[in-house]
């Protein structure tokens with residue numbers, strides 16, 4: 001059933017994206033330079049925005065700097081081929097989607113994929129959600145036209161509402177506060193799931209409960225039996241499994257809305273020490289964006305002289321940068337010089353999003369150029385954003401086969417160059433949506449209407465996510 005009849009993709013490309021100079025307000029005002037910032041909303045009320053800045057700046061951090069440091073150390077392992085990154089979640093999180101069930105299904109899907117990748121690939125998997133902050137979207141057009149009505153495009157729940165009315169589409173800075181509180185509730189639940197025993201590898205079977213019986217699920221059950229068997233063997237040998245009770249699960253999102261990221265950026269001298277290993281060597285006390293452990297800069301906002309790259313260069317979190325097929329080696333190296341001047345392993349992740357048809361041509365020169373410069377970056381594959389198409393019936397979609405093909409190309413390029421494929425960045429959900437074509441259920445164009453719920457890009461559903469994990473595990477094994 002089509003929910004609310006809004007699933008046809010009708011964005012009119014009638015104007016170029018917004019580039020504004022972000023008004024610098026709030027407590028950290030003097031710290032931020034006045035640089036052009038692409039893809040910012042046109043907030044109608046500057047005074048209301050200033051108030052929101054001040055309020056956000058007074059809120060507690062959502063994550064600790066020490067956790068961000070731990071993730072950076074793990075990403076450094078991924079750059080060396082000692083770990084593998086799985087970064088996944090919605091294209092656009094919604095406030096309404098932050099339910100206990102919805103969050104649990106996404107976390108379970110990520111845990112299942114991680115188990116498959118760890119078992120098949122023999123590597124620890126670093127789990128990073130596109131979760132707890134992925135509430136804003138860059139758009140190809142500032143405007144959307146339906147019939148004879150043209151309104152501002154939907155830019156994510158942190159900015160405006162999806163409902164196609166003038167009121168709904170007007171940017172409202174109060175939404176930034178709601179984004180913070182929704183991110184906080186989401187993180188709270190993620191922490192409860194992943195540290196309260198639910199993510200214990202001994203529950204590997206239970207993560208499959210509640211999902212429809214499918215081929216991928218059956219294959220997963222078989223794998224879970226093998227994992228169980230191996231663990232019983234280890235337990236009989238006297239192994240201590242307490243370390244498996246908790247799992248580290250990190251949060252990430254695109255650092256797009258400077259009006260959200262800047263007030264949440266803090267120097268955290270007062271932070272209590274974390275238990276477990278910290279990488280004190282890379283802790284320089286500098287500012288951290290406390291909205292997420294890892295943030296990334298998108299393909300549309302990575303201008304060298306722009307506010308987003310400047311922001312990323314200033315904060316100490318691990319940084320991802322999306323690289324599309326037109327990126328030159330010089331572009332990549334200039335970004336690395338700005339964001340990672342000390343060539344710190346784990347600091348910079350390049351997330352290529354080339355498209356299945358071009359990755360084998362476009363990626364090798366980039367990877368080789370970066371390698372030859374002596375730089376250490378973590379290479380990750382986003383097989384989603386270069387493979388978006390409009391289906392005959394008008395849905396924005398992706399072919400599952402193209403997604404797999406891009407991942408295959410990514411592994412092949414790195415195998416040929418002798419470099420390291422460090423991870424995957426995927427738009428996915430734990431729900432049985434019908435947004436991407438193909439997969440074992442062979443969703444066709446007519447099937448897209450059954451359950452298309454994304455407010456922005458199409459996500460792999462639970463079954464397709466597991467299928468991708470099995471295929472990627474095979475590629476990882478062959479590496």
Ligand SMILES: O=C[C@H](O)[C@H](O)COP(=O)(O)O
Nearest residue numbers: 011091137138139140141457
């Ligand atoms: O998630 C990525 C972008 O926000 C998205 O692909 C842009 O989509 P649009 O071309 O429909 O604006």
Ligand SMILES: C=C(OP(=O)(O)O)C(=O)O
Nearest residue numbers: 091298299300322353385
């Ligand atoms: C906007 C996104 O990607 P990109 O910047 O690669 O287009 C995204 O990851 O949702």
Ligand SMILES: [Mn+2]
Nearest residue numbers: 091427456457
């Ligand atoms: Mn997207």
